[in-house]
Amino acid sequence: MKQENIWKSYTEQQCRELEELSGRYKAFLDKGKTERECVKEAIRLAREAGYEDLKEIAAAGKTLKAGDKVYAVCMEKILALYMVGSRPMKDGMRILGAHIDSPRLDVKQNPLYEDTEMAYLDTHYYGGVKKYQWVTIPLAIHGVVAKKDGSLIEVRIGEEEGDPIFCVTDLLIHLAGQQMDKKARVVIEGEDLDLLVGSRPAAASEAKDQTEEEKKAAEKEAVKNGILKILKESYGIEEEDFLSAELEIVPAGKARDCGFDRSMVAAYGQDDRVCGYTSLEALLETEPQPYTCCCLLTDKEEIGSVGATGMQSRFFENATAELMDRLGQYSELDLRRCLANSRMLSSDVSAAYDPLYAAAFEKRNAAYFGRGLVFNKYTGSAGKSRSNDANAEYLGWVRAAMEKGQVAFQTAELGKVDVGGGGTIAYICALYGMEVVDSGVAVLNMHAPLEITSKADIYEAKKGYQAFLRG
DSSP, X not given: OOOOOGGGGOOHHHHHHHHHHHHHHHHHHHHOSSHHHHHHHHXXXXXXXXXXXXXXXXXXXXXXXXXXXXXXXXXXXXXXXXXXXXXXXXXXXXXEEEEOOOOEEEEEEEEEEEETTEEEEEEEEESSOOGGXXXXXXXXXXXXXXXXXXXXXXXXESXXXXXXXXXXXXXXXXXXXXXXXXXXXXXXXXXXXXXXXXXXXXXXXXXXXXXXXXXXXXXXXXXXXXHHHHHHHHHOOOGGGGGGEEEEEEEOSOOEEESTTOOEXXXXXXXXXHHHHHHHHHXXXXXXXXXXXXXXXXXXXXXXXXXXXXXXXXXXXXXXXXXXXXXXOOOHHHHHHHXXXXXXXXEOOXXXXXXXXXXXXXXXXXXXXXXOEEEESOXXXXXXXXXXXXXXXXXXXXXXXXXXXTOXXXXXXXXXXXXXXXXXXXXXXXXXXXXXXXXXXXXXXXXXSSEEEEHHHHHHHHHHHHHHHHO
């Protein structure tokens, strides 16, 4: 079966809706370049839509009922939003699950150093990246610094018009003969992805109580000391504060339209914020349903969904248990029934067919720009390793829901068999016994500092997620 390009069938009204959605999505990307920022913006939007903090409701001893809207958050990096349905929770939920972390460079705990009168921040890359893509591009610093007194300093440098930007340097082509002979995997080493942050020596200190040794030490690292002075005066950050900091290096700049026809969005972090945002908006704009509806935005997917804020944590089942308790419906058995009876779309991106790299794809089973929401029955690699592999009955139900919602959709695999592969949170959620299938938006340049999506696919994704919640 071949899905036609959906652009050909759009009305003027649909094109207007599509552009408006794309505008809101780009604004979300600009505000949310880290998982913390995404959670903060998602909570702001949810509260505007009438959602309340489940923790505050529980602390106040309040009860909930059908139609109520609540959210739960853990460590400011994972978020679950619920709209309570009229049916008992033990009958299951309709869950949209996406991740909001993206590949990047993380600043190490002891990062600031000077070498040959140039100051750097030492980094450790996060997630699957082509390391050579991260050199010689404008970079920004986002994150938080936790002080010993418990205060938190939010850092966002490199995005505003007057901000400085930062860069990872590369060897000039004139001297790169040996470098160019290396394999792409090692042409840039992980330990060479250090961020250039300064080159101006600080003025000599006039402190009268300095010893000669202290003066010589200050002169030896004058550039580093200059950076430390700026950090203290401008941001209130001391060198030791790096020990309790979460600073992420991400591409600087805003999300933009791509192409003469403006049919695409070009931006950092679309894997998987394109699915995260459309899932969020789908829930916020859906009216109460018989089944409780949930949007789950998770962290750490790019490194295996581990830790307290990853899908492998107990956060989601704990939040669901708290919700059931506030509804007067909790028991350990009914919680297990709720999770097992739930249906879920693991909202994650798929690889868009790229004719410039056609050899990596099998054309009959590839995802294409402009053909709608993508369903991946299975992901994994090689012989479907680490794959959920949704069952046929559930796919039949999903097809019916998409047809009822008049959603354009396609099915795909992630490249040719034995070429590569990838994973999502689907197999983790399936451990509860719930029905799960991967669905999302096709992306070009996945995991690169600049990823590209089709506005038509973004539009169909939101429609598809709404159709699922109402199904």
